[in-house]
Amino acid sequence: METVATSTTASPAEIIRADIRAGRHAMVTTGLAPGYLQANLVILPADWGDEFLTFCAANAKACPLIAQSTAGDPGLPVLGHDLDVRKDLPRYRVFHDGAQTSEETDISALWRDDLVAFALGCSYSFEAALLDAGVPIRHIEQGKKVCTYRTGIDTVPVGRFHGKLVVSMRNFTAANAIRAIEITSRFPRVHGAPIHFGDPSDIGIADINTPEFGGEPDIRPGETPLFWACGVTPQSVIENAKPSFCVTQKAGHMLITDRLNEEFRAG
């Protein structure tokens, strides 16, 4: 019998995290460990940490902070007692001076004593709640990536961090749009309610059919696009701020935590 890092009572989240750590899974985490909170990750040198923390607080819909490590410690015990941010994501983007320099499946060799990790809420949590409530999500039905767009809306600048808000888009009938707003508003720590619906040009999106990430959306007659603040925003902002060093997840390759989405439902 093979020895695994987790006990025989391991949760689905622990089992998948062990698979990822062992290099057995380097794909997107969509749909894995249903019910468990997945998170965006940002790793920065400590001398950028306080500024980034303040930026997150000032832009909480795009950057809802879930947990923060202490400098040099790769653990985030509040999200999983054995969690290791150097090894537990399927794919990392590594940035030097604001430009991506490599993509990795393990960043142990790059780890430094001055690095701080930030975990931010992710829309997978509210997507699970939408599906549970019977609200269909087109890109998931079609096995595609969610469409995201860089808007014309400035984030609240903090120190060296500034840039435009990135949004994700999901389209619904009016009745399902209302349900989607109701449901996502109850997850304020994972982006919450949308920031806009309807005319994309109102938020500086010139052409809804050409997202920055994701393929062409499939918006049908009678459907309305809804736009949520997106956890890709920090990556966009980091490209502007140009910290000497930074690591994030690759889009869709999230940190799977031991916490339940339900714990992040308000009221």
Place this chain on the structure above:
Amino acid sequence: METVATSTTASPAEIIRADIRAGRHAMVTTGLAPGYLQANLVILPADWGDEFLTFCAANAKACPLIAQSTAGDPGLPVLGHDLDVRKDLPRYRVFHDGAQTSEETDISALWRDDLVAFALGCSYSFEAALLDAGVPIRHIEQGKKVCTYRTGIDTVPVGRFHGKLVVSMRNFTAANAIRAIEITSRFPRVHGAPIHFGDPSDIGIADINTPEFGGEPDIRPGETPLFWACGVTPQSVIENAKPSFCVTQKAGHMLITDRLNEEFRAG
């Protein structure tokens, strides 16, 4: 010093109800006793009561039942210990066989031992919450009545009760529409979230500029109309069902209760 029906520690709701009972106030109750729940009223003979109760349960967004009296008892102690449904509304509509036969300010002379009173939630509660949250409501700003429309949507028929859903309309910018959906969804016992937004023809409204009640709406560029199930629906349904006898409030002339709107906020 004048003797009043209420004690020296009377609440704003009790003071206004005493004024109404004494005939000193026969106008709409909009904005009176802020924070206190106002309710729609339907009074029916007991042999129509069970069917109406089931109709309300089947159509809870339009007919959210708050309280029900016992036959012959004009009190609703759960809404106010001294409350008297025969005297405490500023204006009543009296129906015989489904047609309005008179308008009254006191129905004591019409009271019978077989009558049952139903109090239903009212949008004033969520309007107060919207205003408290800084979401402006155009018709209130302009001192007008809310626009209501008979839709093409059938209520769920129960026994002799059937008819079209009536909706109220409020128009907002996209950002405020999202806030309005968030906030009203937290008041499921006072109509809850809207049932539709956007194209009025989707719900069988031919011309948004000609509401059934209220004046022409003032919908500005970039604004979206939101439609809520409306407490006028039972009056429309009663016109179809043609009970031998029925009393309701006149539109806007509501029952002011001792309960707080906040008690009806969910979560």
